[in-house]
Amino acid sequence: MLLRFLAEQDPGELVDGLTALGRGVVYGGAAIGPGIGIGLVVGNAITAMARQPEAAGMVRTTMFLGIAFTEALALFGFVLAFILS
Amino acid sequence: MTAPLGLEFPPISHLIRWPDLLFEDTPYAINKTTIIYFLAVLITLTFFFVAGRRAQLVPRGVQNMAESSVEFVREGIIMQTIGPDGLRYLPFLLTMFFFIFFINIFEIIPLFQFPGNARMAVPFILAILVWFIYNIVGIAKQGPLGYLKSSTIPPGVPKPMLPLIALIEFVSTFLVRPFSLAVRLFANMLAGHLILVTFAVLSAALWGKNISLVILPFPFLLLIALTGFELLVAFLQAFIFTILTAVYIGLSMHPEH
Numbered sequence: 580m581l582l583r584f585l586a587e588q589d590p591g592e593l594v595d596g597l598t599a600l601g602r603g604v605v606y607g608g609a610a611i612g613p614g615i616g617i618g619l620v621v622g623n624a625i626t627a628m629a630r631q632p633e634a635a636g637m638v639r640t641t642m643f644l645g646i647a648f649t650e651a652l653a654l655f656g657f658v659l660a661f662i663l664s
Numbered sequence: 665m666t667a668p669l670g671l672e673f674p675p676i677s678h679l680i681r682w683p684d685l686l687f688e689d690t691p692y693a694i695n696k697t698t699i700i701y702f703l704a705v706l707i708t709l710t711f712f713f714v715a716g717r718r719a720q721l722v723p724r725g726v727q728n729m730a731e732s733s734v735e736f737v738r739e740g741i742i743m744q745t746i747g748p749d750g751l752r753y754l755p756f757l758l759t760m761f762f763f764i765f766f767i768n769i770f771e772i773i774p775l776f777q778f779p780g781n782a783r784m785a786v787p788f789i790l791a792i793l794v795w796f797i798y799n800i801v802g803i804a805k806q807g808p809l810g811y812l813k814s815s816t817i818p819p820g821v822p823k824p825m826l827p828l829i830a831l832i833e834f835v836s837t838f839l840v841r842p843f844s845l846a847v848r849l850f851a852n853m854l855a856g857h858l859i860l861v862t863f864a865v866l867s868a869a870l871w872g873k874n875i876s877l878v879i880l881p882f883p884f885l886l887l888i889a890l891t892g893f894e895l896l897v898a899f900l901q902a903f904i905f906t907i908l909t910a911v912y913i914g915l916s917m918h919p920e921h
Contacts, residue, residue: 640744644911647904651844654851661676 602660609656616649672869679861680782680854700780704766708759737761741907746914753913756797760790761906768853768898771860772891779853779898784846791846794909799838802916814919845908852901856894863887 585593624642628635682696715730723731737758742750767786771779781787802811815837816830866883 636740637744640740640907643900643904644907647848647908651848654847654855655844657851657855658847 598663602663605663606656606660609659610653613649613653616652617646620645620649673862673865676858679857680778682778696776696778697780697783697785700767700770700776700778701786703770704763704780707766708762711762712759733762734758737906741903741910745907745910746917750910750914750917753910757906757910760909761902764790764849764905765899765902768902769895771853771856771898772894777860779857781849781853781901782857784850787846787849790849790905791842794845794912795842798909798912798916801913805917806919811916815915819920841912845905849901849905852897856897859890860887860894863890 620642624638624645627638631638684693684695685699686694711726712730715726719727734754738751738754741757741761742754746753764781764786767780770776771782799811802815805811806814816833817826818829818833821829863883863886867887870880870883
């Protein structure tokens with residue numbers, strides 16, 4: 580039934596719709612790993628700061644570095660979602 | 665593209681392209697993005713020129729701000745990543761930080777409301793500049809072969825894994841680094857711009873409908889909150905770009921043993 584419904588649609592619209600779907604899947608998929616990764620980075624940084632408050636400045640700098648490296652993957656997905664057409 | 669409920673969301677090309685104001689249809693055409701770049705250069709120059717013109721022993725006003733910003737870059741970025749012998753890169757990192765920050769900050773300045781870094785041009789050029797700098801520093805410090813060895817072969821890798829690891833490290837050091845550096849800045853600012861546009865469009869669309877008066881303030885309040893958040897992002901992205909540059913230069917100067 581789904582196939583017959585798809586076959587009756589205008590192919591151009593179908594491609595547009597599937598492209599929009601693909602963009603969502605690309606960005607959604609690209610956001611999973613970095614989301615978990617940034618959570619790990621920040622969580623451990625907070626643990627470190629709580630255990631040793633005098634090292635907070637150094638931990639914070641390193642935390643931002645870790646976030647930047649982790650986040651890059653999500654941003655590749657973000658850019659790829661726009662490049663898809 | 666029309667969406668349900670009559671909400672008209674502009675296509676992305678309308679959000680980041682501006683009409684030419686001067687010298688139309690030439691490579692030297694001037695539009696809003698170009699004006700933002702010029703203004704960022706001008707503000708950075710004026711800030712440090714005014715601050716350093718009549719330097720006093722007890723700093724006041726602009727000089728105070730400039731001195732604390734220099735100290736922030738020196739203590740917070742260079743000493744943490746390169747060490748004392750990286751202080752000669754202080755002018756470069758400082759001006760780059762402020763250049764990026766002033767371009768980003770136009771995202772929330774009324775009448776401009778567009779981060780110049782949401783176009784790929786400036787992040788791309790800056791990333792290529794950084795690529796050249798850390799490679800030249802590495803070659804000058806360790807010699808061409810030594811630099812290649814220290815940047816592709818991490819210490820303590822078992823022999824059978826060496827070709828694979830060396831290939832991955834080579835790609836990540838020489839190809840992915842500048843790309844991710846540019847894309848990180850560009851995509852963050854583009855995403856922030858899109859979020860602000862989305863909530864502005866939503867607020868404007870609700871303004872014209874009486875039925876939705878109950879939920880009218882919420883998108884607008886969120887827009888205000890997100891504007892504050894984007895101020896933080898503008899600062900943070902300039903900081904991250906600068907600190908990553910410092911880290912790359914530091915890795916070229918002091919390879920891991």
